[in-house]
Amino acid sequence: MRLAVTGSTGFLGRHLVAAALLRGHEVRALVRPGREGPAGAQPVAGDLADAAALARLVDGAEALLHLAALGVQSRDRDWSRLVEVNVAQPLALADAAAKAGVGVLVAAGTVLEYRGHGRLPEAPAPLPAICGEDAPADPLDPYGATKAAGGALLRARAAEAGLPCWYLRFASLYGPGDDAQKLLPGAIAAARAGRPFEMSGGEQVREWLHVDDAVEALLLAAAAPPRAGVEVVNVGTGQGVALREVVTKAFDLAGADPGLVRLGARPYRRGEVHRLVMSTARAQARWPGRPAPRPLEDGLAELAQ
Secondary structure, eight states, X not given: OEEEEESTTSHHHHHHHHHHHHTTOEEEEEEOTTSOOOTTSEEEEOOTTOHHHHXXXXXXXXXXEEOOOXXXXXXXXXXXXXXXXXXXXXXXXXXXXXXXXXXXXEEEEEGGGSOOEEESSSOOOSOOOOBOTTSOOOOSSHHHHHHHHHHHHHHHXXXXXXXXXXXXXXXXXXXXXXXXXXXXXXXXXXXXXXXXXXXXXXXXXXXXXXXXXXXHHHHHHHHSOOTTSEEEEEESOSOOEEHHHHHHHHHHHTTOOGGGEETTSSOOOTXXXXXXXXXXXXXXHHOTTSOOOOOHHHHHHHHHO
16 A cells, blocks of 8 residues: 655654554655654655645555644644644645545544543542543643644545545554653653652543554554545543553552652643543444554553563
């Protein structure tokens, strides 16, 4: 399969390109000028604002996988840039793909597009809320808000242009090679070094998806267009775990004293969502042969070694 990829130098993108090449796919990757593209992929110099580069990227592609986004890390909170990259620019990408006759567009969304359930540090509501694909995408987080807006526009434009489109909303991703400034890599680094790790009270309930399982879903989606033309699918485990449990388990698996985890040493972020877990029934129905996601403890054990 001939694949075109944006966001190829990011955490998910690097794993996707490596897996695609290993399976014998041809990969063309959009790479910002001055940056080195992933090994084995054909680089296309440019960014999402470069119409000529987008045309070169999708020329002859059978599937376009759009992973590029801004704001995954809290340090990227410039609203103007978030709107530009996550909302406006993907429309030109969809237009280029439709014009080139690309077979299917697969775009990466995020669980953060959902409002979730309850707020911290207030007492959380008791309902075990699960976010289905048709739940309101009404987040408070700027990254989630711009991804939700951009995803809605991208799907509408794809439908109008007759471009088959999967929109995959991923749970919180983890795995080797992730950004060291994120919570889980930071916790594991502290555990392996045997030093204290400061965090909030850790009552936030999240679901975690190994990056290899996200890659598997992307490649399955790229292999065939959705029957409905445009479709949203949650990709996760459907199982929520409190952050305090994840971090203390990582310390235990690394052979470090879980007592080094300083729960409550940092405040909750403003508007912190208590529970953010998705229904995965639609993914199971669309890809019945897809392997079960890797158990979180197995993934943590791999990282903790």
